[in-house]
Amino acid sequence: MIRRLFVVAAVAAIGLGAAALEAKEWKKIRIGVEGAYPPFSEVGPDGKLKGFDIDIAHALCAKIGAECELVLQDWDGMIPALLAKKFDAIVASMSITEERKRRVDFTDKYYQTAARFVRKKGSGIEITKEGLKGKKIGVQRATIHDNYLTDNYGDTVEIVRYGTQDEANLDMLAGRIDLLLADSIALLDGFLKTERGKDFEFVGPELRDKRWFGEGAGIAVRKEDQDLKKLLNDAIAAIRADGTYDKIAKKYFDFDIYGG
Amino acid sequence: MIDLALVLDNLPLYLRGTWTTLWLTFASLALGLVLAVPLGLARTSRNPLINGPVWAYTYFFRGTPLLVQLFMIYYGAAQFVWVRESVFWPLLSQAWFCALLAFTLNTAAYTAEIVRGAVQATPRGEIEAARALGMSRALVLRRIVLPSAFRRALPAYGNEMVFMLHGSAVASTVTIVDLTGAARIVNSRYYSPYEAFLTAAVFYLVLTFLIVGLVKLLERRWYAHLRPRPG
Numbered sequence: 267m268i269r270r271l272f273v274v275a276a277v278a279a280i281g282l283g284a285a286a287l288e289a290k291e292w293k294k295i296r297i298g299v300e301g302a303y304p305p306f307s308e309v310g311p312d313g314k315l316k317g318f319d320i321d322i323a324h325a326l327c328a329k330i331g332a333e334c335e336l337v338l339q340d341w342d343g344m345i346p347a348l349l350a351k352k353f354d355a356i357v358a359s360m361s362i363t364e365e366r367k368r369r370v371d372f373t374d375k376y377y378q379t380a381a382r383f384v385r386k387k388g389s390g391i392e393i394t395k396e397g398l399k400g401k402k403i404g405v406q407r408a409t410i411h412d413n414y415l416t417d418n419y420g421d422t423v424e425i426v427r428y429g430t431q432d433e434a435n436l437d438m439l440a441g442r443i444d445l446l447l448a449d450s451i452a453l454l455d456g457f458l459k460t461e462r463g464k465d466f467e468f469v470g471p472e473l474r475d476k477r478w479f480g481e482g483a484g485i486a487v488r489k490e491d492q493d494l495k496k497l498l499n500d501a502i503a504a505i506r507a508d509g510t511y512d513k514i515a516k517k518y519f520d521f522d523i524y525g526g
Numbered sequence: 527m528i529d530l531a532l533v534l535d536n537l538p539l540y541l542r543g544t545w546t547t548l549w550l551t552f553a554s555l556a557l558g559l560v561l562a563v564p565l566g567l568a569r570t571s572r573n574p575l576i577n578g579p580v581w582a583y584t585y586f587f588r589g590t591p592l593l594v595q596l597f598m599i600y601y602g603a604a605q606f607v608w609v610r611e612s613v614f615w616p617l618l619s620q621a622w623f624c625a626l627l628a629f630t631l632n633t634a635a636y637t638a639e640i641v642r643g644a645v646q647a648t649p650r651g652e653i654e655a656a657r658a659l660g661m662s663r664a665l666v667l668r669r670i671v672l673p674s675a676f677r678r679a680l681p682a683y684g685n686e687m688v689f690m691l692h693g694s695a696v697a698s699t700v701t702i703v704d705l706t707g708a709a710r711i712v713n714s715r716y717y718s719p720y721e722a723f724l725t726a727a728v729f730y731l732v733l734t735f736l737i738v739g740l741v742k743l744l745e746r747r748w749y750a751h752l753r754p755r756p757g
Contacts, residue, residue, distance in 0.1 A: 342714040349717075369717050408714025426701045427711065433601075437701075440604035442619050 292494055294333040296353035297323050301338045302430040304456040305518050306359045309338075318523070321514045322376060322505075323357040326485075329501040329510075340429060342408040345369055348486060354494060355487050359449070361410045361480040371489050373498045375482030377515075378525030380472035381411055382450040384438070384458065386465060391444060393470030398423050404434040404443040411447045414478040431456065438466065445469075451519070482525060529718060533725050536712050543708030544729050550622070550704065551694045554629035555687055561634040563672075566641025580638065587635035593696045595632060600624040600700045625697040633690050640682045644675035677748050684741035688734055705729050 299319055300307045307317040315336055327334035337353045348356055348370060362372045383403075385391045391401065399422050405412045407427040415425050426443050428434040435457045438446050446453060450472060457463040473479060485502075487495050505511045506524075515523050533540075568580045587595065603609045603618055610619075617623045648671050656666045698707035705726050713722035746753075 342710060343719070345717045346713075346719045366717075407710065412714070427703075428701060429699065436601060436604070440610060440619065442604070442621070 292330065292332045292354075292497060294335060295327055295330070295355060295494070296335045296337055297327075298337050298339045298344055298347060298353040298356045298358060299323065300341050300344070300358045300430075302341075302432050303359060303452055304432075306452065318377075318514065318518045319357050319359055321517070322511075325505050325510050325514060326357075326498060326501040329504050330497050341406065342429065345486065348488060351488075354491065355485050355498065357485050359452075359483045360486055362482060362484040363410060363413075363478075363480040365413070366486065370486040371492070371495055372484035372486055373495055374502055375484050375525075376502055376511075377523045378482030379449055379451045379523065380474045381414070381447060381479055382453065382468050382472055383470045384446040384448075384453050384466050385444070385469045386438075386441075387467050389444065391469065395419075395422065398445075400424070401445055402426050402443040403445045403447055404428060404437055405447050406431045406434060409448075410479050411449070414473065414475075415447060417478065435462070439463075451523070455518070528724070529716075529721050532712070532716055532718060532721050536708070536725075539703075539708045539711065540705065540725060540729060543703055543705040543726075544733070546697075546702065546707075547691070547694055547704040548733070550625060550629065550697060550702075551687075551691045554626055554633055554694075555690055557626075557630040558633035558637055558690075561630070562637035562641055565634060565638035566645060567667075569638060569642040570645050584635040584638050587632050588639070592628065592632050592693050593699065596625060596628040596696055596700060599628050621697075621700045621702050624700060625694075625702055629690065629694060629697075632693070633686060636686050636689075637683065640679050640686065641675065643682075644679035645671060647678055648674060680741065680745060680748060684738065687737050687741070691733055691737060692730065 299315060301309045301315055303317070303319075305317055307315070307319040310316045315338070320336065323336065324334055335353075337347075339347050339352070339358075341358070344356055344358060344360070345366065347353065356370075359377075360366070360372075362375060366372070383393055391397055398419055402424045403415060403419075404426045405415055405428070407429060412425070412427060415423065419425075426434075426437070428437070431448055431452055434443070434446055434448070437443050438457075439462055446457075450468070453468070458466055458468070485498050487498070502511075505514075511524070565580050565583070568576045569584070571577045599618075600621065603624075609615065652670050652674070653666060656670045661669065694704060695706040697704045698710055701707075703711065709722045709726035712725075713719045716722070
């Protein structure tokens with residue numbers, strides 16, 4: 267009996283100790299990234315991850331003084347993987363939305379851009395309820411853009427959902443879909459500015475409606491990791507203040523990506 | 527806990543997905559079977575000009591993953607301008623056609639080998655007896671070889687039908703909203719992988735039971751002569 271009590275106490279002590287350690291120290295932060303969303307996150311020809319998200323993640327870890335371990339994860343499994351503790355934070359251009367906030371917590375935004383449609387030059391498609399009728403629109407599954415289309419045009423257009431933005435761009439190129447809807451910067455740098463995208467152009471206004479497009483991209487953490495959220499928020503403020511952020515941003519963009 | 531309301535809300539989506547899975551699976555099985563019988567017979571030929579190409583075909587399609595075959599047809603073909611300007615593009619640009627093509631070629635390869643094995647296992651005596659009765663080669667094939675080969679092939683073919691049903695899940699990777707595609711949409715909208723995929727799993731289980739039941743029924747009919755008779 268006594269021995270059993272001792273075992274229980276020992277197990278409890280180890281458990282508490284581990285919990286305390288986990289809660290206090292973030293020596294190593296595992297970060298979920300997508301790796302298929304240029305220019306924010308992509309796998310380079312040398313097999314290494316690169317992009318704005320990747321640089322920001324490394325800068326934040328450096329500021330916190332923790333080791334960064336980047337974990338590649340498909341987009342539509344991102345939040346479940348975070349909740350399953352496959353990693354501790356998501357730095358993957360994830361927009362801060364009410365829907366997602368029910369499952370995870372977000373830091374302050376680290377950038378904000380608008381969404382836009384892309385059409386083939388000369389196709390003459392206009393972004394109105396009438397103009398979109400019966401059109402095939404390619405979108406990345408489980409994104410704010412997917413939700414926006416589903417809620418606003420779900421009954422009049424054919425929504426074609428892809429696992430990655432790259433796949434959607436490929437099918438746009440192949441002519442399988444009439445329009446793309448995605449983040450304007452991802453479309454500009456990942457598609458329109460590239461050799462493949464020369465026959466395509468933006469159409470329609472910049473979409474920024476908070477209800478669908480949120481308050482910008484933030485870093486998602488589990489709700490119980492409030493300490494990590496605070497560390498990350500402080501780190502975002504710090505790299506904004508000391509010029510690290512601007513240095514990284516300048517590498518990729520010739521305008522203010524942080525947004526107003 | 528399982529969120530039943532979420533599943534019920536999305537039931538129409540799952541039902542549409544089930545329909546897509548069903549027709550894709552059975553259309554490719556039917557087309558594949560039609561291809562597989564002559565291909566399987568060709569594989570029993572001793573002439574290398576007939577046997578060889580079919581061997582290469584079944585070797586390739588049984589030796590590579592279905593997912594890779596589908597990607598080669600869907601994304602691979604679209605890469606070439608001459609394909610996009612050809613008369614086949616209206617079909618090849620459709621996701622359902624690419625899936626149907628990949629699935630048909632895949633199941634035809636497996637089924638051809640099943641047919642080959644069953645035909646080669648025909649007892650020589652049966653063929654010799656039929657020839658002795660004056661039947662032509664075609665008649666022997668039609669009356670003796672194929673009927674008994676189909677009987678022998680049925681259990682293996684039942685497996686192939688179930689494999690094809692499960693294999694059809696890869697259609698969801700090329701924008702087709704089949705049963706798995708429906709589950710992925712639900713998962714991504716509500717971040718509830720458990721409910722989303724468990725529901726799909728239940729649907730797949732039911733479909734599998736239906737196929738297994740169908741094969742059982744056929745076995746009862748085709749193997750009636752082998753069953754012990756009362757009295």
